[in-house]
Structures are given as structure tokens and as C-alpha cells.
Amino acid sequence: MPEGLEAEIWRSEIETVVGRTVVDAWVDERVAPPGFVGLVVGARLEGVRRAGKIVLIDTDGPTIGLHFGMTGRVLVDGVSAIDRLQYSSSRDDAQWDRLRLFTDAAGMPAVRLNDPRRLGRVTLDPDVSALGVDIFAVTPARMRRALGERRQAIKTVLLDQAVVAGLGNMCADEVLWWAGIDPRRPACALDEPDVARLATAIRRRLPVMMRRGGSHRGTLSPMVRSTCPPCERDGYPLRRDTIGGRTAVWCPHHQR
DNA sequence: CGGCATGTTTCGCC
DNA sequence: AGGCGAAACATGCC
Incomplete structure (x- = not known):
């Protein structure tokens, strides 16, 4: 699914949560750098950009990079912008979550990265200078x-x-x-x-x-x-x- | 069951 | 040096 078009759709979705503060986070440590959660909890989401196929969430701390691999997708406040629009047999299975950012102590995640095949990655301050x-x-x-x-x-x-x-x-x-x-x-x-x-x-x-x-x-x-x-x-x-x-x-x- | 898949990186061979 | 193919990653789907 994910090429630059999907990244742009998700970038736009994530704009709706800009301004909120990350009060809790969970990440699949196999796809993220060490210490990721500690570095993003408490950060305020200040903007969201896209560089090629990468979504970049700017905060008052580090920039969070979302890389989707072959099967990654984003859900914002529990909703996937794309799955409503296309036939998709893939279900919404929490076991495939790779990242959850919470902006409400008791709510659903504001941002979820869900990726069955786990070829996607979560990065901090990704270097995008080599992109064309x-x-x-x-x-x-x-x-x-x-x-x-x-x-x-x-x-x-x-x-x-x-x-x-x-x-x-x-x-x-x-x-x-x-x-x-x-x-x-x-x-x-x-x-x-x-x-x-x-x-x-x-x-x-x-x-x-x-x-x-x-x-x-x-x-x-x-x-x-x-x-x-x-x-x-x-x-x-x-x-x-x-x-x-x-x-x-x-x-x-x-x-x- | 075998083969294929929207992506990226690494390794070995010219 | 640089191009190129194969393999690896990991798992769902046809």
C-alpha cells in the first residue's frame, strides 16, 4: 500500500492531532531506536511533514519518522483515512501495532502505526537529505x-x-x-x-x-x-x- | 501448498 | 567505481 501518495494522505490525517501533547507512548522495540518512548513522552506535536514515502512528525523534542515498508498504515484517532476508500481485506488487528502515541490518558491512541509484515520503521530525526x-x-x-x-x-x-x-x-x-x-x-x-x-x-x-x-x-x-x-x-x-x-x-x- | 507482494538494505560478483 | 542480481527481512494473501 504505502508509496508517497499514502504517506501524503496520512500526513494530512495526522495534522488533526497537531497541537496535542504526547502523554504516553508504546512502541514495538524491534522497529524503533533504543529509548524511543522516553524521548517522545511529554513532547508537543508541532507539525507534520512528508519527505518522499516518509512521514515526519515535528515536536518540541525530536522529529518522529514513520517508514511504512510494504504493509504499514496509519490510524489517527482510531480511523484509517485510506481503508474507508478502498477494498482492503486487512483487518484492524492490534497485534500488528508498531507504534501508539497517546494524547489522552484514558483514550485510544491518537496515532497508530499498524504494520503486519513489520518491514516498516519508526525513527528519530531521520536524515532525508539524500532524497531526490x-x-x-x-x-x-x-x-x-x-x-x-x-x-x-x-x-x-x-x-x-x-x-x-x-x-x-x-x-x-x-x-x-x-x-x-x-x-x-x-x-x-x-x-x-x-x-x-x-x-x-x-x-x-x-x-x-x-x-x-x-x-x-x-x-x-x-x-x-x-x-x-x-x-x-x-x-x-x-x-x-x-x-x-x-x-x-x-x-x-x-x-x- | 507454492508463490507473490505497495519497500529497503546488504552482500557478492562482475 | 559502479551496476546488477540475489538474498534477507516477516507475514498475509491468492
Whole structure:
């Protein structure tokens, strides 16, 4: 589930608890730095930012970093903003909680990080300086500069968080589909119109997907990814390949 | 049951 | 040096 789009949705949710003070906290110590609870209890939540796929909660103490891995999600005051919007078979199981921040002594957690697969992490003052251009700040010029002369497949380069911060596997396939670019092409082989179409696809499609509920809500939905039906644009059968170790779904007819 | 999964990091081999 | 693939992490789901 979690790519930059989901992180942005959760960032926005967490804004509703800014101003409160953490009166108690619990964390799964396997995914957090030593001493985490002691450092955040008593802290006042002062703001919430996002850097790529990472949510950053600023306090009058340390900044709390939320990293979601493959299956992490956030619930604010007991509600998940995303699960209401999409079919989700995953249940709300407290045994998968990795972080709970309480702002009321006797209430439910204000912020919960719930992550069955436990690939997510909770960090303090995370270093985000190596991240590339954010998904919501992409322009053709920045895209060109970010891609550089890299010879790797464009799909692989798009997933590199130091190039574009916040794109995940599903969104990368989606924007390449919209831009009509073969995911296997070397990034350095893209010409100016290619880069412009790619930047435009990121700028135009990601907000649409986010309004619909996130990375699952593109043309290349999970169902489409698993069944590879005819391409919605031209009817040619979609194809599935492994590129850079990740599954890529694409249309060999219009993506060139 | 076998295989796959929205992510990241590490290790070994060119 | 840098690119690349495989493995590891951990567990639910089809």
C-alpha cells in the first residue's frame, strides 16, 4: 500500500492531532531506536511533514519518522483515512501495532502505526537529505536533471528514492503507462519530449490517484496487475516482466 | 501448498 | 567505481 501518495494522505490525517501533547507512548522495540518512548513522552506535536514515502512528525523534542515498508498504515484517532476508500481485506488487528502515541490518558491512541509484515520503521530525526525531487514537485527540468546520464532502465531509476522521492512500484508503472514509455529503456535514452511526458504524467495522474484513495487506484490496479487484461488504451495485451528485481506491468504496444 | 507482494538494505560478483 | 542480481527481512494473501 504505502508509496508517497499514502504517506501524503496520512500526513494530512495526522495534522488533526497537531497541537496535542504526547502523554504516553508504546512502541514495538524491534522497529524503533533504543529509548524511543522516553524521548517522545511529554513532547508537543508541532507539525507534520512528508519527505518522499516518509512521514515526519515535528515536536518540541525530536522529529518522529514513520517508514511504512510494504504493509504499514496509519490510524489517527482510531480511523484509517485510506481503508474507508478502498477494498482492503486487512483487518484492524492490534497485534500488528508498531507504534501508539497517546494524547489522552484514558483514550485510544491518537496515532497508530499498524504494520503486519513489520518491514516498516519508526525513527528519530531521520536524515532525508539524500532524497531526490519530491513527487509533488516534479517539473520537466528537474526530471531531466534527476535522471542524469543513468543507463539503468527508466523504471529502475524512477524507483530510486534519490532520484524521485515517493514513487513506488505501482505508481512508477502507472506514470510510464500514461507517458507511453517502455519501462526497460535506459533512462539516458529518453529525449526531451519523453521526459516532458513523464513529468506531466507524474504531475497530473498522481493527484488523481490520491483523490481516489492512493496507489491502488490507477489504470494499472492490483486486479489489472495480476490478470494482465487488454490495455485500456489500445486493446493490446498487457505484459508482465521483472525489471530491476520488481514486477513491471506495461503495454508493449503504446509504451515505446 | 507454492508463490507473490505497495519497500529497503546488504552482500557478492562482475 | 559502479551496476546488477540475489538474498534477507516477516507475514498475509491468492
